[in-house]
Amino acid sequence: MAHAENAGATPPNTEFIVSPGLPDWLRRHRMSFGFTSYQTGQLFLVGLMPDGGISLNQQNYSQAMGLCWDQGRLYLASKFQIWRLENMLRPGQIGNDRFDAVFVPRNAHTTGDLDVHELGVDAAGQVIFANTSYSCLATLDPVDSFRPLWMPGFISELAAGDRCHLNGLAMLEGTPAFVTVVAATNEPGKWREHRSDGGLLIDVRTGGILAGGFSMPHSPRAVEEKVYLLDSGRGYVVQVDTGSGLCRDLAFAPGFMRGLEICGGFALVTLSKPRYGTFAGLPLDAELQARGLAPWCGVMIIDLSTGCLVEWFRLEGDITELFDVTAIPTIAAPMSVGVGSRELLDTISFDYFPCS
Structure with missing residues (x-):
């Protein structure tokens, strides 16, 4: 049994199917997760309902x-x-009779x-x-x-124009540690000529290039002595020894990815289907054809020790492109309140104390 909610503007036509084991996986790992779609401008929160079904809550955030x-935010x-969303519920409270966290947009920095592209929070x-x-x-x-x-050493000035497509950020011990760029170029849009093999993983702390030759790399994540990243133009999750x-x-x-x-x-x-020209000229296109696979849109859960797909969440309908994903630990069924929604006008919380 699945449950989906949306507040605000008319939502895109969305259907989702999940692997049979996803509810139990979420329960065992005591977590839920969220992901974004810049294509439709939405935040999605996926959790486990009291009846064991999967919940999909979606809210509108332009080009999310x-x-x-x-820290719970x-x-x-x-x-x-850039938005900060706070959980308005106190311990033991339940929202809408079934959600154990209700995330409300409390601050927007223009x-x-x-x-x-990506963001983190330092120490x-x-x-x-x-x-x-x-x-x-x-x-x-x-x-x-x-x-x-x-900024990377090969960038000559702080100016608009997306010179190298610096898109990914890895935090480590509360400080920026690594970034990904699509190419070491210094002219607006020039990186597009090097999508197949110009990608770099750069150590922010030293300015040095840790690894290169990637195709459209995204989303570096530092864990101890390893960095995981998406070699998106090839279609592989990659581990880099630091x-x-x-x-x-x-x-x-x-x-x-x-x-x-x-x-x-x-x-x-997160996986996306191709928009026009996205895969053209990238190794991913040939790899999909060689494997006889059609691209799909959704979230894969991969066991890093084996490289095997263990669970999945798949989207069908109008949504074909996703962006970021984050785990939400200890929360079973999160929901959010969307910007511009009627619900936001009536969502009020306060910490009571006696007036003197």
């Missing part, structure tokens, strides 16, 4: 992209704002259209994000659109 969980990058609690338009890492600023923190820079293919995915979460020895990966 980067998504992360930190969700952070979400949209077209020109950045302008920076094409923010001091400040949001760090991949400012793809300006080819740098940045943080929020109370006055300006952003405050630049770091000491030697050696790369190892872990799993193939039948679609264009853009979001990755590493959680308890598993990888959660």
Whole structure:
């Protein structure tokens, strides 16, 4: 049994099917997860209902992209704002008779259209994000659109134009550690000429290139002495040893990957079907044909020790492209309240204390 909810504007036509073992997997690992679609501008939260069915809650956030969980909060990058969503429920409370977390947008920082891809939160609690338009890492600023923190050594100036397609950010021990770029280019849009093998994994702390030769890499994630990333143009989840820079293919995915979460020895990966021209000229196209596979849209859960697909969540209908994914630990059935929804007007919480 499945349950889907949407508030706000008319939702796209969405149907989902899941692997038979997904409910039990979520229960055993005591988690739910969220993912985004910039194509339809939505945040999706997937959880487990009291009756054992899967819940899909979807809300509107324009061009929703980067998504992360930190200290009980969700952070979400949209077209020109970065949102902080707080769980309004107190321990033991239930929302709408079935949800054990209700995420409400409490703050929106307006950045302008920076094409923010991924984001994280550092040890001091400040949001760090991949400012793809300006080819740098940045943080929020109370006055300006952003405050630049770091850019690759081959970028000559801080200017708009997406010179290298800096799209992925890995945090480690509360600090930015690695980024992915599609190519080491220094002219607006030039990276598009190097999609097949120009991708790099760069160590932010040293400025050095840890590994290269990737095709459209996305979503680096640092775990101890390893970095996992999506070699999206080839269709492989890859492990990189931070000491030697050696790369190892872990799993193939039948679609264009853009979001990755590493959680308890598993990888959660978002897949997209191709938009016009997305796969053209990339190794992924030939690999799919050789395997006789059709690309699909959804989330795969992969066992990193074996590279095997263990569970999946698949979307059919109008939604064909996804972006980021994040695990939501200890919460079984999350929901969110959408920007511009009628529900948001009546969603009010406060911490009571006696007035003097």
